[in-house]
Amino acid sequence: MNLHLYDSPSFRMACQQFDLVADFMEIPEAARDRLKMPKRSLSVAVPVRMDDGSTQVFMGYRVQHHLTLGPTKGGIRFHPDVTVGEVAALTMWMSWKCALVGLPYGGAKGGVACDPRALSNGELERLTRRYTQELIPVIGPQMDIPAPDVGTNEQVMAWIMDTYSLQMGHAVPGVVTGKPVLLGGSLGRREATGRGVAYLVSRAMDTMGMQAQGATAAIQGYGNVGSVAAVSMAKQGIKIIAISDAFGGIHNPNGIDLNKLDAHVSSTRSVVGFPDAEPITNEQLLITPCDILIPAALERQITEANAAKLQCRIIAEGANGPTTPEADAILAQRPEIFVIPDILCNSGGVIVSYFEWVQDLQSFFWSEGEVMDKLYRLLEQAYMQTLNLSRKKNISMRFAALSLGIKRVHDAKTLRGLYP
């Protein structure tokens, strides 16, 4: 198969993971490319009028992985390193994630190569609206439903909803999830990914016979996932001893006061410089001695260079694709470390996105209690299915989660058949 269009470290990694699982599941060679290759991709040039009067053109993408089970679903990333290959890898992981937790979606992802922190609010709005306009032919409540990802938030989703709705001539809240609650967003969506991570950490601790009280955690990434996971874990009695973001990290073995940190982050936009902690680098954070390590930033952070040096007992993957297959091979030799794989660990986000979409389609909204209750039920089911398969077949948690997700998509494709 020619990977040319998508060839990139992340897409190769997603294919490598897939091939290992496909070998194990004995998926026939003929079915593999069909499962792997994204169905559609759209690249768009996004011209934006900048505040200084100049016009800058940004590259944007939307990739849809498979259309077998329903519309496609996945976030939109604003980050300087976005490429179509990275986006394609993220669509594959979205597909296996949605199938693992039983959502009627294929995976999708989108992104614009830009640095949102270097844009003014007006520039960000114009970029979002023009990018949305360019995506109109491929998105919609029955086609493809975007959501937040790295570098985007509720406000960006509100602009997407508004731009799409203006084109349609009526409000279409179901075109996007992770919106403000007032515009048809779901209660609990903003917190869903981080709370899901914390829930699964507590389940992993049960499995490992560990106590939350006094356990320690290090978190790479202090965005929507890392910051909410930190608060939820602190509520369980876990001490957060190290946190990093794109600019650097902080470490305090006695625990970081999250309220004070949030005040510092709101005024400086970074954890760096927080007075009650020592500075550390992102690389040091990953190998800091702790009970729970949470990569909640970007792909390919735990690699063959640092996997042997990790000093944690649980890795809870808040990010998508944080661990490379080479690192997985090293971790396979370290059974003392329990991995909650990304497609399970961070699935709380897309689960509540699904709830948001269902509520929008019905114009019937649920209480936060209902949302959380249904979220934890789906997470519990996926956790137990993954754990049971991993034990029964003596395979890693990642292998088990991927095989459950891939199997459902493969079976669905087989049932639908090949047209014509």
Ligand code: GLU
């Ligand atoms: N970007 C998130 C993810 O990777 C959420 C996607 C969604 O809610 O559709 O899972």
